[in-house]
Amino acid sequence: MPDSIAFSPADTPLSEADRKRKLEDNKLQKRLRREVGQAIADFSMIEAGDKVMCCLSGGKDSYAMLDVLMALQKSAPVRFELIAVNLDQKQPGFPEHILPEYLAALGIEYHIIEKDTYSIVKDKIPEGKTTCGLCSRLRRGILYNFAEDHGVTKIALGHHRDDMLETLFLNMFHGGRLKTMPPLLHSDDGRNVVIRPLAYCREKDLVRYAALREFPIIPCNLCGSQQNLQRQVVKEMLQNWDRQHPGRLEGMFRAICNVEPSHLADPKLYDFSANRVRGTSVQHSDSGDTDPGYEQLDVLNL
Secondary structure, rough: OOOOOOOOOOOOOOOHHHHHHHHHHHHHHHHHHHHHHHHHHHHOOOOOEEEEEEEEOOHHHHHHHHHHHHHHHHOOOOOOEEEEEEOOOOOOOOOOOHHHHHHHHOOOOOEEEEEOOHHHHHHHHHOOOOOOHHHHHHHHHHHHHHHHHHOOEEOOOOOHHHHHHHHHHHHHHHOOOOOHHHHHOOOOOOOOOEOOOOOOOHHHHHHHHHHHHOOOOOOOOOOOEEEEEEOOOOOOOHHHHHHOOOHHHHHHHHOOOOOOOOOOOOOOOOEOOEEEOOOOOOOOOOOOOOOOOOOOOOOOOO
């Protein structure tokens, strides 16, 4: 798979439509690399000597994250290591050969962790109930332990800008909290640092990029196949807004990057009597998008 999207040889003339498509494809690639690079810089996601574990689910987002990080690694001003990790949860029909073949072709160090969390989830969650909460907790624990055992300093997840906005509304509508997935998160136990390099990237750009790069997408037949998830409802709401009101999602994302505590209503965050932001740290759950015991907030795949 090439590092960049090449134009056709000079002796093969392009039509005007093909020329415009090639230009747009190259703009897309450059935009994604720029956005990932900016997110890394803004939140100090990757530092010299880091060992970054890219968690791959087989979905478009984690493929794109690995692809862009590998490209940036070649020109980054600091040296860092990348490894790819997939958790094979033993879902029936999972095409277990696809990721190893893809990663071997890239020449990157990779690990496939085999844990039958599928059977645990199906055994513990009644038919028709949301499986995402338990599945996410099991998956997170396994990956955190693997990271610690292998000297990983940063765990990279493929959540993007739209995921962060969906989580914001899920927490407001169903959790009573104003929070979302942070671009960088220190786990509560202090063992791990989670980063989200795609924090500035739009999902529709990642959809185009996945098609352009022909990633071998693997669908999730546990979480992703459930119907009427709250997250899907919120996703459709945001997609409708994006179609009907261009620029609205961009404005909302700018808002979560530009918070004024004095103009909200949380006395734990802002000391209204003294007119200053409180200096105490605020605790966050590791997942960033669920409240303990509240399993109807649907958790994303990696």
